[in-house]
Amino acid sequence: MAVKVVRRRELTFWEKLYIPQILSGLKITSKHFFRNLLLHIAHRLGLLKHLRASVTYQYPEEPRPLMSRFRSRHRLTVRDEGTPRCVGCMLCETVCPAKCITILAGEHPDPNVEKYPVRFDIDLGVCVYCGYCVEVCPEDAIRMDSGILDVAAYSREEMKLDIHELMNPALRKPVGECNLPFPHQCRLTGGQIKGSWEEVASGRR
Amino acid sequence: MPALTIDGRRIDAPDGSTVIQAAEQAGIFIARYCYHPGLSIAGNCRICLVEVEKNPKLQIACNTPVMEGMVVHTNSGKAEDGRRAVLEFLLANHPLDCPVCDQSGECDLQNFYMNFGLYDPRFEEQKVKKKKAVAIGPHVMLDQERCILCSRCVRFTDEITKTGEFGIFNRGDKAELGLFPGQTLDNAYSANVIDICPVGALTEMDFRFKARVWYLSSAPSVCNGCAQGCNIDVHFVLNRPHLNDGARIMRLKPRYNPDVNQWWMCDEGRFGFGWIDRGRLTKVLHHGVQSAWDEAMAAIASSLPQLRLGVIASAQLTVEELFLIREVFHDAQITASVPEAPGSSDDFLIQADKNPNTLGAAWLGFAQRDIVHDALQGRIDALWVFGHDLAKLFGEETLQELSSKLRLFVYSGTNENPTSSSATWALPAAAYLEKEGTFVNCHGRIQRVRQAFPPLLDSREDWRLLLDLARQINRPRHYRNPQEIFLGLAATEVRFKNLNYEAIGTQGFPLHD
Numbered sequence: 114m115a116v117k118v119v120r121r122r123e124l125t126f127w128e129k130l131y132i133p134q135i136l137s138g139l140k141i142t143s144k145h146f147f148r149n150l151l152l153h154i155a156h157r158l159g160l161l162k163h164l165r166a167s168v169t170y171q172y173p174e175e176p177r178p179l180m181s182r183f184r185s186r187h188r189l190t191v192r193d194e195g196t197p198r199c200v201g202c203m204l205c206e207t208v209c210p211a212k213c214i215t216i217l218a219g220e221h222p223d224p225n226v227e228k229y230p231v232r233f234d235i236d237l238g239v240c241v242y243c244g245y246c247v248e249v250c251p252e253d254a255i256r257m258d259s260g261i262l263d264v265a266a267y268s269r270e271e272m273k274l275d276i277h278e279l280m281n282p283a284l285r286k287p288v289g290e291c292n293l294p295f296p297h298q299c300r301l302t303g304g305q306i307k308g309s310w311e312e313v314a315s316g317r318r
Numbered sequence: 319m320p321a322l323t324i325d326g327r328r329i330d331a332p333d334g335s336t337v338i339q340a341a342e343q344a345g346i347f348i349a350r351y352c353y354h355p356g357l358s359i360a361g362n363c364r365i366c367l368v369e370v371e372k373n374p375k376l377q378i379a380c381n382t383p384v385m386e387g388m389v390v391h392t393n394s395g396k397a398e399d400g401r402r403a404v405l406e407f408l409l410a411n412h413p414l415d416c417p418v419c420d421q422s423g424e425c426d427l428q429n430f431y432m433n434f435g436l437y438d439p440r441f442e443e444q445k446v447k448k449k450k451a452v453a454i455g456p457h458v459m460l461d462q463e464r465c466i467l468c469s470r471c472v473r474f475t476d477e478i479t480k481t482g483e484f485g486i487f488n489r490g491d492k493a494e495l496g497l498f499p500g501q502t503l504d505n506a507y508s509a510n511v512i513d514i515c516p517v518g519a520l521t522e523m524d525f526r527f528k529a530r531v532w533y534l535s536s537a538p539s540v541c542n543g544c545a546q547g548c549n550i551d552v553h554f555v556l557n558r559p560h561l562n563d564g565a566r567i568m569r570l571k572p573r574y575n576p577d578v579n580q581w582w583m584c585d586e587g588r589f590g591f592g593w594i595d596r597g598r599l600t601k602v603l604h605h606g607v608q609s610a611w612d613e614a615m616a617a618i619a620s621s622l623p624q625l626r627l628g629v630i631a632s633a634q635l636t637v638e639e640l641f642l643i644r645e646v647f648h649d650a651q652i653t654a655s656v657p658e659a660p661g662s663s664d665d666f667l668i669q670a671d672k673n674p675n676t677l678g679a680a681w682l683g684f685a686q687r688d689i690v691h692d693a694l695q696g697r698i699d700a701l702w703v704f705g706h707d708l709a710k711l712f713g714e715e716t717l718q719e720l721s722s723k724l725r726l727f728v729y730s731g732t733n734e735n736p737t738s739s740s741a742t743w744a745l746p747a748a749a750y751l752e753k754e755g756t757f758v759n760c761h762g763r764i765q766r767v768r769q770a771f772p773p774l775l776d777s778r779e780d781w782r783l784l785l786d787l788a789r790q791i792n793r794p795r796h797y798r799n800p801q802e803i804f805l806g807l808a809a810t811e812v813r814f815k816n817l818n819y820e821a822i823g824t825q826g827f828p829l830h831d
Binding site: 200201202203204207215217218219220224225226227228232251252 | 415416417418449450451526527528530532533560561
């Protein structure tokens with residue numbers, strides 16, 4: 114690789130005088146200060162609404178509004194009867210560049226659905242939030258629109274989401290009790306299959 | 319020998335062959351669903367349309383006999399349009415099941431759509447609903463919606479197994495593949511219909527939803543289920559252990575070999591791989607207590623010279639390993655076989671002898687000896703058993719008597735069994751898919767087994783432990799791998815003269831008496 118030598122520009126006489134440079138910096142700062150001050154007062158009075166003023170959000174008490182295509186924590190979309198829309202095609206697991214998705218597929222009692230995920234884990238400690246999983250999904254079963262940004266935990270283990278938190282973004286670690294009715298592998302039961310399709314049919318949630 | 323031109327290439331095709339066969343011979347691939355070289359020609363899928371000059375309409379390549387001076391175009395605009403139209407018809411009622419379908423990734427509908435379909439679908443009507451996910455036998459799952467009625471499976475059960483379970487019922491878009499009333503698909507070769515089904519209509523029950531096919535790695539090998547030695551491809555996954563509960567092998571598929579198994583294999587061999595991942599002996603055991611290889615080899619090597627040794631080798635071992643056994647234990651009493659009850663057999667592929675290398679053992683001069691009897695009589699005081707479960711063959715009491723009488727009892731095998739737990743030393747051995755070597759099948763054909771993946775945990779290939787032992791008992795053999803062992807064997811044994819792994823290749827090499 115060729116080395117590019119960058120020469121530092123010599124200061125001009127005017128710049129070497131020092132005081133004028135400080136004053137020009139102060140000019141920029143004060144311009145923004147007074148502009149925002151005046152515009153916020155004007156906005157309060159219902160004036161100059163077409164001009165935007167800088168604001169400070171008191172995060173995390175006051176969350177910032179997100180763009181509609183912002184990629185936040187994943188969620189699995191759910192059918193009417195409370196089972197995941199996912200059919201376990203493993204395309205997201207295949208496309209995932211970080212290899213953070215783990216899926217185990219099982220037999221669905223309805224032959225028109227046929228397949229569903231017995232286990233669906235995402236390791237957020239590894240995820241790069243690229244959104245490929247959302248893009249590749251043929252069933253619109255995984256989305257990144259939960260709006261959750263503050264994914265933080267005290268251990269790597271807690272960064273691993275299983276099907277509970279993915280189907281219900283309101284749930285946070287540690288998940289206290291499993292209430293998914295369909296058969297699935299659940300960390301709460303040590304990897305044992307929990308739930309049954311009869312419970313789904315009887316409408317227990 | 320008519321000479322014809324396909325895509326501008328002159329081909330001399332044998333009399334009576336068809337355009338698709340002539341093209342295949344020249345390395346030109348013509349799309350096909352119903353055509354299968356092992357079955358009769360049906361000519362009903364119409365995907366193999368080609369343009370034949372001086373012929374007003376497109377012709378199906380699979381059922382058009384070659385003629386002198388014929389000029390065929392497989393990729394002209396007219397032929398491509400015809401194929402695309404046929405594909406559009408075939409896909410009209412095909413469900414959008416690809417995400418849930420186990421065939422996706424190796425499906426000819428997907429492949430041909432991507433190769434020359436790529437049309438915008440015009441079918442706006444309701445697709446015809448049929449039965450889905452019907453278990454039609456112990457191994458096969460049927461999805462009538464996905465079926466394109468190519469009739470390959472119908473012809474397979476009519477012509478190869480001659481059991482005739484399948485039929486196509488009703489007409490038009492109500493036509494569906496099904497079993498005749500009262501039938502189930504449970505003949506000895508039933509799972510072959512999964513391989514020949516070009517779409518996802520017939521899928522494997524064992525493999526169902528376990529993995530996507532693009533996760534699979536493949537290695538060529540030879541089935542060890544019987545003396546026929548059918549050529550197989552081993553499909554396995556090493557990097558996603560959650561998929562199959564830690565098991566590495568996902569499925570076995572027959573590999574084409576015109577001289578052994580053609581395109582087929584039996585269900586017994588196809589689904590008989592469970593022992594490679596389950597119930598394995600994974601640690602060296604000394605009287606049932608975990609030990610280590612170094613200790614075991616040192617202990618065995620130090621006590622062997624003072625003992626009268628008997629060796630029960632096995633026809634499950636490769637030719638190379640049997641050769642090493644003969645070399646290393648040249649002063650011992652050796653037998654390669656123990657009396658085993660013959661298994662099921664038929665006049666197609668399945669052989670009654672369930673060992674893959676019986677002829678190889680016989681050719682290396684392994685005589686039949688009743689070593690167990692000798693041991694019980696006290697004529698030998700050390701016994702080395704390769705793989706056999708003596709409790710199953712001679713009874714639990716004989717095994718107990720043996721282990722109390724013998725001063726050294728070594729078991730080297732792949733799986734845990736009563737023999738491994740009553741042996742002085744139980745040595746975990748690699749399974750045939752975990753090592754290189756050769757088998758000689760019942761017709762005298764030598765074929766290579768290839769290492770698909772490394773031996774499980776602590777287990778070692780038998781040839782490796784034999785070389786190690788030979789070094790420790792001062793009979794070193796300067797071989798480094800099975801290939802060198804085989805060259806050593808070829809130099810001494812007349813039957814294997816001038817042979818090497820390259821000459822055996824992927825299809826084997828016929829040897830004769």
